[in-house]
Amino acid sequence: MRALTWHGEKDVRVSEVPRPEIVEPTDAIVEITATAICGSDLHLYNDRMPGMREGDVLGHEPMGEVVETGDQVENLEVGDRVVVPFTISCGSCWFCEEELYSLCDNSNPNAEMARKMMGQSPAGLFGYSHLLGGYAGGQAEFLRVPYADVGPIKIESDIPDEQVLFLSDVFPTGYMAAENADIEPEDTVAVWGCGPVGQFAVQSAQMMGANQVIAIDRVPERLEMAGEHGDAETINYEHADVYDQLMSMTGGRGPDRCIDAVGTEAHGTGLDGVSDRVKEGAKLQDDRPYVLREAIKCCRKGGTLSVPGVYLGRANVPFGPLMNKALTVKTGQTHMQRYLDPLLGKIEEGEIDPSFIISHQVGLEDGPEMYQTFNDKEDDCIKVVMTP
Template identity: 60%
Template sequence: MKALTWHGKHDIRCETVPDPKLEDSRDAIIKVTACAICGSDLHLYNGVIPDMHSCDVVGHEAMGEVVEVGKDAGDLKVGDRVVVPFTISCGECFFCKRGFYSGCERSNPSRSKAMELWGNSPAGLFGYSHLLGGYAGGQAEYLRVPYADVGPVKVPDGMTDEQALFLSDIFPTGYMAADFCNIQPGDTIAIWGCGPVGQMAIRSAFLLGAERVIAIDTVPERLEMARSAGAQTLDFAQDDIYERIIDMTKGRGADACIDAVGTEPLISSGLDAVIDRVKVATFLGTDRPHVLRQAIHCCRNFGTVSVVGVYGGFLDKIPFGSAINRGLTFKMAQTPVQAYLPQLLKRIENGDIDPSFVITHRASLEEGPALYDTFNNKQDGCIKVVLKP
C-alpha cells in the first residue's frame, strides 16, 4: 500500500510499504477514505519528538471502511464506516474504566521508555513515535486498529467523511480544552493558537456558554476564521497580549486561558521567547513554553489554564509563583477521545457544528509531503489538510 513515512527532519515521503495484517483477535483493518495532517504532526516533521524511526508511517486522524475484523472486535463488521480515535485504549484497565482512555495502561508496548521520561506511561497513539508504541499511522491506504471493539465509532448514514473525520482528534481536543475551563455565563476565554485545534476550541467555548472569546495568533487567515466564529482577535506580532487582555477585562484577566499551541510557537516577541529558542537550538532545553507563561499571567485570580498543545519534556522558567499565589487551576491531557465521542457525534448530527469548516486543502497521499511543507510554513492560507487515499 501507499503511505506517508518519516525519514528525518523535514523529510516525509509517499512510499510503498507492507499492507497491515490482523495481529490480534480484537484488531480490525480499515481502508482509509480520509485522513488529515494534524498540527501535532508538524512536531514530527520538525524533528522535536523523540524515538521516531526511519520509514515510520505517520498520521493519527483517520477514518474509513472496515475491510477485515478479528473475531473479538465487538460488533464491527466488514463494510462499516468508522472514525478512529487517535488514542489506542483497551477499555478494561483502571483508567479506561474511569473514562481516562488516553491513560490506558495496556496499549503502549513501549511503556518502560515512556516511564523513564514522564514517570509513567500514557496510552499508545497512532503514528506518533516508538515512545508511544510505534504503531503505524493513518496517512495510508490501510490502517490496523488495535482494540477495535473499543476505539472505532460507526459513522451515521448521511454524515460525510469530512464532517466525521475530525472526531478522531481535533474536535474532541478543542472541545476538551473548552470543557476544562468550567465555563460560566458571562465568562471570557482567551485562546492562544488559531490553528485547527484552536478553531475547534473557539467554537466549543461558545457552544459551552462563553460570552466572549479572545483568539490570539498572527496568521491572517487563521485570525479571519476566528473572527468568523465570533471571536475577538489579537495579533501577537503587533499587540502586547498581556496588556491588551488586562485592558479588555478591566484589569481582571481572562476567566480561563487555553494553550492550543504547545512546544513550537511561532516566533514570538519577548526576551523569554528568544531564550527558549536558543536553549532548544543548543540542546539546553526540550520545549519552548512562551505561550504557557503568557497564559498564566493573563489568567484572572482563581481562573483556569487549560493546556492541550503538545509538550514533550521539561519546561523552563514557568511562573509557578504567579500560579500558586493567585490560585490558578491547571487542567491538561492527551484527549481521552472515546469519552467525548458520543456527545460530539450528536452535536454534529443536531447541526450544532459542522467541523469541516476548518478544511482549506484537499489532496491525494502523493501530494502529502509537499503539503506538510506548506502547512508547516503557513503558506497558501493553509489551516487544515485532508488527504483522500
C-alpha cells in the same frame, strides 16, 4: 500499499509499505477514505518528538471502511464506516473504566520507554513515535486498529467524510480543552493559537456559554476564521501586546479561563522568545513554552488554565506566579472515546459543521508537499485532508 513515512527532519515521503494484517483477535483493518495532517504531526516533521524511526508511517486522524476483523471483534463488521480516534485504549484497565482513555495502562507496548521519561506511560497513539507504541499511522491506504471494539465510532448516516473526520482528534481535543477550562456563564475565555484545535476550542467555549471569547494568533486567515466561525474577538500578537490588550478588554482583571492551544513550538516575541530559542539550542529545555508563560501572566487570579497544546519534555515555566495567583491547571491528551458519541450528535443535529477548517483537499501523493506548506503556514493553509 502507499503511505506517508518519516525519514528525519522535514523529510516525509510517499512509500510502498506492507499492508497491515490482523495481529490480535481484537484487531480490525480499515481501508482509509480520508485522513488529515494534524498540527502535532509537525512536531514529528520538525524532528522534535523522541522515539521516531526511519520509515515510520505517520498520521492519527483517519476514517474509512472496515475490511477485516479479528475473531474477538464484536461491535464492528466488514463494511462498517468508522472514524478512528488517535488514542488506542483497551477499555478494561482502571484508567479506561474511569473514562481516562488517553492514560490506558495496556495499549503502549513500549511502556517502559515512556516510564523512563515520564514516570508512567500514557496510552499508545497511532503514528506518533515508538515512545508511544510504535503503531503505524493512518496517512496510508490501510490501517490496523487494535482494540477495535473500543476505539472506532460507526457513522451510520450518509453525512460526508469531511464533516465527521475531525472526530478522530481535533474536534474532541478542542472540546475537552474548553471543558477543562471550567467555563461558566459570563466568563471571558482567551485562546492562544488559532490552528484547528484552537478553532474548535473557540467554538466549544461558545457552546459552553462563554460571554466573551478572545482568539490570539499572528496569521490573519486564522484570526479571520476564528472571528467568522467562532464569533471571537481577536488579537494579532505581532501588532499588539497581548497582556496589555487582554487587561484592557477585561477591565484590568484578566481572562477567567485561558487555553494554550499552541504547545511546544510557540513563536515568542521579544527577549522571552529569543531566550526560549537559545535555551532550546543549548539543550537546556525541550519546549518553547512562551504561550504557557504568557497565559499564566494574563489569567485572572483564581482562574483556570487549560493546556491541550502538546509539550514534549523540559520547559521553563514560572511556577511562582502560577501558585501565588491560585490558578488551576488542567492538561492531557484527549480522552477520545468519552466524546465521540455526544460530538457526533452535535454534528448530526447541525449544531456545528467541522468541515469549515478545511483549507486543502489533496491526494496522498501530495502529502510531502502539504507537510511543508502547512509547516511554513503558506497558501493560507489551516487544515489538509488527504484521500488515499
